[in-house]
Amino acid sequence: MKPAAYIVDDDEAIRDALTWLFRSRHVESRAWPSAEAFLADWRDDLRGCLVLDVRMGGMSGLQLFDLLCERGARLPVIFLSGHGDIPLAVAAVKKGAYDFVEKPFNDNELVDRVISAMGVDAAHQERRAGQASLASRLTxxxxxxxxxxxxxxxxxxxxxxxxxxxxxxxxxxxxxxxxxxxxxxxxxxxxxxxxxxxx
Amino acid sequence: MKPAAYIVDDDEAIRDALTWLFRSRHVESRAWPSAEAFLADWRDDLRGCLVLDVRMGGMSGLQLFDLLCERGARLPVIFLSGHGDIPLAVAAVKKGAYDFVEKPFNDNELVDRVISAMGVDAAHQERRAGQASLASRLTxxxxxxxxxxxxxxxxxxxxxxxxxxxxxxxxxxxxxxxxxxxxxxxxxxxxxxxxxxxx
DNA sequence: TGAACAATTGTGGTTATCCGCAACCCGACG
DNA sequence: CGTCGGGTTGCGGATAACCACAATTGTTCA
Known part of the structure; x- marks a missing residue:
């Protein structure tokens, strides 16, 4: 499983734009139109970075984030928000979100953050591998x-x-x-x- | 040194309001009109919580926060912000700020967060004491x-x-x-x- | 029922650790 | 010059750890 950016947004225009944007910077990406659709495909060995719209029909990006946290997912999450809600952003970051960017966003800056998040995930991955090996030896x-x-x-x-x-x-x-x-x-x-x- | 809320804000009305607010909830507090004034009194054994206005004449609250971080201060910081700047809030929280609240704020909620921050500081304090004792034995x-x-x-x-x-x-x-x-x-x-x- | 595994124990010997007692060298400091 | 602390060493013995070889019990599973 190659690292990739996983986009979840109910706005098709945004999904397409992000997909093209990532492709132009040679970053693998996949997109889903809803949190539910993403969850159906979710596996705990996904590597890379989640790009979540906070506001979506059905389950919101924040709810998805909470759910993944409960399930022990450690994928870094970058939120996209269309309305400057500071308490929301602060709460998300305090819960461990990697970043929180407002729309409209600067394309290059967003990709930079995504790449940075993917780097963090790769680093964490090594430590997790060590801990898993340790746990297996313990069992x-x-x-x-x-x-x-x-x-x-x-x-x-x-x-x-x-x-x-x-x-x-x-x-x-x-x-x-x-x-x-x-x-x-x-x-x-x-x-x-x-x-x-x-x- | 009793734990207290340390207020830094260049608006005297806010300082007074916060001082009264904390007093009404039986939380010790002291106030300074500028980051520079606070720094002059700062000691690394202060306990409790910092309440910082992000925007001030002279050194800003964020600059003060950065400075204290460099000096190894671990006092939890709650920022007060008058203008909804999400990137600022996100950056502050990512750097380790305890919270970031917008003015006008709900009085009781702010005090609740301050008290919570002070609790966190007290807990961290115990661990620091252990580490200090260890360090002294090492030296x-x-x-x-x-x-x-x-x-x-x-x-x-x-x-x-x-x-x-x-x-x-x-x-x-x-x-x-x-x-x-x-x-x-x-x-x-x-x-x-x-x-x-x-x- | 026989293989596989976990838990158990003994014998005898090698290697390490832990310590008290005693001592020497050397630089720093008053 | 004498004391003090840090670093050093030897001797001898008690205690603990490590290990190869060998063996017994009970359980689980094919």
Whole structure:
């Protein structure tokens, strides 16, 4: 899936104009005439940037944005607004919208912002990939291994862990080795750094 | 220093109105007629919330905000704007302003937002205190100790560290013990968790 | 029922860590 | 000149971690 600008606007003239504009700057784009239509095609692995009209028939751009936020989408969003409503713009940006531009907009400036947003998304994407890989490694730990890991991260000695779990020290050692192996680290310090903040 | 609302506006009528408004809701406040006057009194331990007019004679509210950002101030800022300029509002919020309200504003709503901002500041304050304490502990490490600590955090064995620094293992052990003592931890794992992200 | 997997334990040995005790070198400071 | 802090080192021992080899139980799934 190539990164692209995803346009959602109920005004066909605007959609066409944006499509041509993006094409002229060699930015991939697709357009939908309504939030509902976009949602039908939405997948959580879309990459790039959303360009949303705030005011549309049916679901508004803001409602779509809220919905996508709830679903955990992290696609940067640029709102297009036809009527200077500051509280709306401020609220959108505070919620995490990437930008909010008024119509009529300067063509080149809009594309610049879209490209900038796509760059941000690409950067975030890398971090998300790392976190997903980490999460997948975590899930392949058995419950028992996780109990042991928690205690390792608490800085406890194998002996103490063994007492707490009522098992032999040797068993803790085995779990410990498996944890390191599954998590792809070779010391408790690396494990702590890998999981700092999470868990 | 009690938390308070710090008002900066060149319109005396607004300053007075805000002062009375805050007093009526039992919110401490102080007012300045210009960004320059406020800066003269500014200290980095001010707590609460800044209420800034964007447009003022001399330095504008936005310039003051930028300046404070550069100086590392983390006081939440609420802008007051008399002219519906969306790009300005969006830019301010994207830079981290807490809110942006248009004049004329609803009195109660403004105070609500100020109180909310002050709450956010109080919460951030706790985290800052922790980080400051951490930073102070870090500075009391000697340069040599920091070299050793870096390598401990890289998960290296004392023996390896000794080789890299061309010193005896015993010396590394001594440094290691001092580091743990000064940082108030009792294992490398705790140290890694304490410093994850930083350093 | 047999394979696969999770959890468990033991033995014995190597390597690391952790510490108290003792000591030396050196630059800075009064 | 003497003290103090930072950096250094050695010795010896207690404790913990790491690991290969070997083995037992119970569950799940084909």
């Amino acid at each position: 392949q730990l058995t419950p028992r291994e996780r109990e042991v890991m928690d205690r390792i991260l608490a800085g406890k000695y194998n002996k103490v862990i063994a007492d707490e779990l009522n098992i032999a020290m040797r068993t803790v050692e085995v779990h410990r080795a498996r944890i390191f192996e599954k998590m792809g680290v070779k010391s408790a310090v690396e494990l702590a750094q890998l999981l700092s903040g999470k868990h | 009391q490490l000697t340069p040599r100790e920091r070299e050793v600590m870096d390598r401990i955090l890289a998960g290296k064995y004392n023996k390896v560290i000794a080789d890299e620094l061309n010193i005896a293992m015993r010396t590394v052990e001594v440094h290691r013990a001092r580091i743990f003592e000064k940082m108030g931890v009792k294992s490398a794992v705790e140290l890694a968790q304490l410093l994850s992200g930083k350093h």
